[in-house]
Amino acid sequence: xxxxxxxxxxxxxxxxxxxxxxxxxxxxxxxxxxxxxxxxxxxxxxxxxxxxxxxxxxxxxxxxxxxxxxxxxxxxxxxxxxxxxxxxxxxxxxxxxxxxxxxxxxxxxxxxxxxxxxxxxxxxxxxxxxxxxxxxxxxxxxxxxxxxxxxxxxxxxxxxxxxxxxxxxxxxxxxxxxxxxxxxxxxxxxxxxxxxxxxxxxxxxxxxxxxxxxxxxxxxxxxxxxxxxxxxxxxxxxxxxxxxxxxxxxxxxxxxxxxxxxxxxxxxxxxxxxxxxxxxxxxxxxxxxxxxxxxxxxxxxxxxxxxxxxxxxxxxxxxxxxxxxxxxxxxxxxxxxxxxxxxxxxxxxxxxxxxxxxxxxxxxxxxxxxxxxxxxxxxxxxxxxxxxxxxxxxxxxxxxxxxxxxxxxxxxxxxxxxxxxxxxxxxxxxxxxxxxxxxxxxxxxxxxxxxxxxxxxxxxxxxxxxxxxxxxxxxxxxxxxxxxxx
Numbered sequence: 001x002x003x004x005x006x007x008x009x010x011x012x013x014x015x016x017x018x019x020x021x022x023x024x025x026x027x028x029x030x031x032x033x034x035x036x037x038x039x040x041x042x043x044x045x046x047x048x049x050x051x052x053x054x055x056x057x058x059x060x061x062x063x064x065x066x067x068x069x070x071x072x073x074x075x076x077x078x079x080x081x082x083x084x085x086x087x088x089x090x091x092x093x094x095x096x097x098x099x100x101x102x103x104x105x106x107x108x109x110x111x112x113x114x115x116x117x118x119x120x121x122x123x124x125x126x127x128x129x130x131x132x133x134x135x136x137x138x139x140x141x142x143x144x145x146x147x148x149x150x151x152x153x154x155x156x157x158x159x160x161x162x163x164x165x166x167x168x169x170x171x172x173x174x175x176x177x178x179x180x181x182x183x184x185x186x187x188x189x190x191x192x193x194x195x196x197x198x199x200x201x202x203x204x205x206x207x208x209x210x211x212x213x214x215x216x217x218x219x220x221x222x223x224x225x226x227x228x229x230x231x232x233x234x235x236x237x238x239x240x241x242x243x244x245x246x247x248x249x250x251x252x253x254x255x256x257x258x259x260x261x262x263x264x265x266x267x268x269x270x271x272x273x274x275x276x277x278x279x280x281x282x283x284x285x286x287x288x289x290x291x292x293x294x295x296x297x298x299x300x301x302x303x304x305x306x307x308x309x310x311x312x313x314x315x316x317x318x319x320x321x322x323x324x325x326x327x328x329x330x331x332x333x334x335x336x337x338x339x340x341x342x343x344x345x346x347x348x349x350x351x352x353x354x355x356x357x358x359x360x361x362x363x364x365x366x367x368x369x370x371x372x373x374x375x376x377x378x379x380x381x382x383x384x385x386x387x388x389x390x391x392x393x394x395x396x397x398x399x400x401x402x403x404x405x406x407x408x409x410x411x412x413x414x415x416x417x418x419x420x421x422x423x424x425x426x427x428x429x430x431x432x433x434x435x436x437x438x439x440x441x442x443x444x445x446x447x448x449x450x451x452x453x454x455x456x457x458x459x460x461x462x463x464x465x466x467x468x469x470x471x472x473x474x475x476x477x478x479x480x481x482x483x484x485x486x
Contacts, residue, residue: 022049026076033282046074046277047262054261055254057108058115066093069108071356072328077280086279090290097323102295103349104324106356107261114257117148119323120343121253122260122351140234147227153344154220160316160347161213164206171202212315216346260337261325268331268355276330283330285357289365294324294354297366304435306456308374311381313345322350322373331355334369339376350377364428371427374453375420391452395423398444413442427453435459437466447473 025042032038050072053065067073071089078086090106096118097103105113113119269275276283287293298321302308310319322336334354341348352369378391386392399419405412416422429440430449441449450473455463464474 018049018052021045026074030076039276043275043277050277051258054107054111054258058112058254061112066108067091069111070106070328071279072277073279077278078284079281082281082284085284085288089288090292092291102298102321102324104291104294104298104326106291106326107328110261110325111254111257115254120149120341120348121257122264122337140231140238143227143231143234147224147231149343150220150224150227153346153348154217154224156344156347157213157217157220160318161210161217164210164213168203168206168210208315209317216314216316261327264325264335264337264353265327265329267335268327268333268353269329270331270333273332274330274359279328279357283357285330285359287358287362289326289354289356289358289362291326293362294326294366297363298324298370300363301367301370301431304431304455304459305370305374305453307454308370311340311377313340316346318347320347320349322352324369325351325353326356327353328356330357330359332359332365334365334367334372336369336372336376339373340380364432367428367431368424371424371431372420374427375423378452391448394448394452395419395445398448399423435463437463437470439467439469443469450477 022045025038025045028035028038029042050069054069057065057069071086073086094100094103094105094109095112097105097113098118103119110119114121274283302321309321310317312318322339332355334352337351337353339350341350350373352373354365354369358365375392379386382390382392387396396419399415399422402412402415403417416425426441426445426449430446430453433440434446434449435455439446446469454460454477460474460477463470465471
């Protein structure tokens with residue numbers, strides 16, 4: 001990282017008047033570090049500079065600008081050991097997340113991948129749908145975007161189908177290896193063995209999944225064909241000038257994306273949090289939640305809660321960790337922006353955000369985000385029945401029971417009145433403590449979580465010897481497993 005050149009490069013990429021103002025505010029900050037008004041003025045202008053560079057960045061990529069977007073760093077605000085620490089920050093860049101198990105991205109990478117349409121915009125709805133009446137150019141833009149989304153979904157479906165076919169081939173090889181002679185093949189004993197073979201059961205499980213995927217692939221191909229015809233018809237009514245505007249419309253996407261990203265920054269900071277928008281000595285964090293550390297924390301939670309990313313839609317199974325944005329802010333919160341993407345409910349990834357500079361333990365920040373993700377995912381799967389069914393229904397009724405008892409003047413355990421926040425707080429206890437046998441939850445919550453957010457089998461088997469409540473839940477699981485086998 002070329003620290004001495006960073007400020008100069010940042011200033012060169014904004015207009016002269018803004019550059020002069022930026023330098024003046026920096027000097028005022030250095031001369032009056034405790035003046036709240038000067039600090040607020042600089043913070044507001046800093047955000048303006050950040051926004052200008054954010055929108056320009058994909059077209060004027062520079063390592064120093066990348067670090068400014070990634071770390072919110074200005075040289076004059078760091079000194080001594082902190083300069084050394086920032087020099088050791090992760091400087092690798094991800095240009096694609098197609099084959100990444102945990103797609104964890106810094107702000108600069110997020111921006112580039114949204115701009116290249118590899119990950120969907122956080123802004124959500126098509127920008128072209130913001131107006132009721134659409135011109136041919138606006139309609140064309142909408143269909144081009146839809147066509148691109150359907151193509152990406154089709155690619156994912158084809159890859160998933162191939163993985164299932166590969167798995168079936170593998171299972172068949174295992175079966176064929178058991179066939180030794182023609183006589184054995186024709187024997188009744190071998191026929192019985194084959195019927196009871198787990199490999200055969202695995203193949204039979206894959207067949208309906210393959211059928212569902214093939215149906216979805218056929219549907220996507222038909223949608224793409226219809227969109228292509230519409231695009232061809234619309235092109236005849238769109239001028240060359242409008243076509244050029246459509247090609248250059250990425251900037252519009254980036255402007256909208258920045259609005260959403262800023263909202264994520266605020267959510268990570270939290271109410272009454274440290275809103276200093278730049279990395280500086282007086283707020284330098286004890287630890288950095290970089291990509292490597294975030295991946296380790298997410299993997300640790302996944303080992304404890306192995307079903308967290310699993311879902312089934314239209315008989316198609318998926319188990320994909322969400323896109324994760326590392327926000328260059330000081331924050332106490334990890335948050336979920338989207339659990340199940342609207343444009344690809346079968347295999348699409350959700351979106352969570354984590355503060356790069358956590359003000360509490362980094363593992364708790366990650367568990368918060370995944371607790372938020374877990375709640376939103378379960379709520380969306382349950383749909384309008386979320387208050388009556390599944391995990392959210394059980395927890396809602398439990399929470400309402402506490403509120404009712406409190407209104408009646410009964411003695412109840414301390415709890416958060418906000419339903420989702422209450423769930424997340426208990427999810428943190430479930431992952432961080434209960435998974436190790438430390439009983440921190442109300443026994444009713446423990447029972448709900450045990451069956452709806454099950455620990456891995458290994459953890460369950462360990463916990464059966466860690467107290468009466470765990471043993472009772474483990475025994476109930478064994479009885480349920482035996483009854484399901486009949």
